[in-house]
Amino acid sequence: MIHVRVGETDFDPGAEMAALGSAGAIATFIGQVRGDDGLVALTLEHYPAMTQAALRALAEEAAARWPLSGVRIVHRVGRLVPGERIVFVGTAAEHRAAALDACAFLIDALKTRAPFWKVEESAGGDRSWVEARDADDAAAARWTNLS
Amino acid sequence: MIHVRVGETDFDPGAEMAALGSAGAIATFIGQVRGDDGLVALTLEHYPAMTQAALRALAEEAAARWPLSGVRIVHRVGRLVPGERIVFVGTAAEHRAAALDACAFLIDALKTRAPFWKVEESAGGDRSWVEARDADDAAAARWTNLS
Amino acid sequence: MLYFAWVRERAGLAGEEIDIPGDIDSVGALIGWLRQRHPEAFADPERLRVAVDLKVVSFDAPIAGAREIAFFPPVTGG
């Protein structure tokens, strides 16, 4: 019911979606590299020994909180160029509210609670580590007051 | 940027998603026929002269409200059996909040403001029209207090 | 006049051309008049919704000059 995967290879959104089955409601989110401000590449580093367990813990938290029949998280690492997919989050439930809320919860939680770090390369060759955003913490904190 | 489609034929979720492009954030929702309580089929009727315009108006409302780079709504009509797809809603935006909120808004709005009606067939051969749910009205009303 | 979902089934037809008497000037009055024609379909106005020339309107909306009037239950798509 829970599937989490981390790796350098791309994923097929249609196949990920299909793997969520024929529940009444399927919600998905895909994050992709934006080419803002002359960005030429984004490289994702992670903490391999923690990552899989961290993603699974988030998926289990979502499944404990909402009546889900499926959760899939796929997160890429390595060097990605603008337009490439970074992350897939998919949830399946009988009713739409559970699927939509759990999907939003998971992407907010991924941004603040999974051991990934992004470094940006600009056209000029500069590299800079992406700073954690207060807005992401605020988005993730929304979910702590609901249960 | 806006694509809406109504018809009897199934759609390919992966292709619909791909058509939303390479924006930073893609949110999608798929509704499928549930096989609860011995349901054998669901038939969707619509008001053809209104449907396309109604869906387009909802998509335009979402695009006016959130900074979206893409909106796709595909809604099927006709007789569908459990497990079959009914509806696809997809949104693309630079940032995740706009994509996720617009997607949730659209599916709530579809349930209350688009001219579709469902009739259920049970194993015993009974047919019954699905009643509009107060919960759907409440879900849709959430969005009227935000702008 | 167009009928959808159970309104269509109870009226026994999907649509019909009708000449509406001149004193029937609003949706509400029209419902009262149609109830004589299709008692089952129009028995419970609270459960009916209406669109005049493809726009959903309330029961006090005028119908003068309308080309297409549709009656249906609250929608249940999505």
Place this chain on the structure above:
Amino acid sequence: MLYFAWVRERAGLAGEEIDIPGDIDSVGALIGWLRQRHPEAFADPERLRVAVDLKVVSFDAPIAGAREIAFFPPVTGG
């Protein structure tokens, strides 16, 4: 000891085996001690996060018996 993202870059290495002096008993004390070794990486403790044996912990967490301690910036995945 493992270092990730700019902590790794500023320390100049991804990890190292270290014998920690016995009087260094908490994450906070360890940061103070590591600052001497890697001044740039550990200059600003407020910007650091830490995991002890794969669990994110606060700076007052004990480190006795820890097998793997990792330092990194706030996460930026998703």
